[in-house]
Amino acid sequence: MQRFVKFFREVGREMRKVSWPKRKELTNYTITVLATVAFFTAFFAVIDLGISKVIRVILE
Incomplete structure (x- = not known):
């Protein structure tokens, strides 16, 4: 269970680093x-x- 919690914490940490496009882009x-x-x-x-x-045309 501890591994799942650690995994999702790391996912959250990485998602904050993502450069999301602006609405117009x-x-x-x-x-x-x-x-x-x-x-x-x-x-x-x-x-x-x-x-x-x-x-x-070929087959006719």
Whole structure:
């Protein structure tokens, strides 16, 4: 039991050392991630449709 208490004390101590992002930085990071995910989703959807079309043409 003593080991668990020591572990969580050390975790708390380390978490106080963490440099947390400010609200504006966090908002910018979130927007960047969402935009990147949206871009790659659209990109791979277009690639998938193109490859599917090529395969359908070859098989017909």
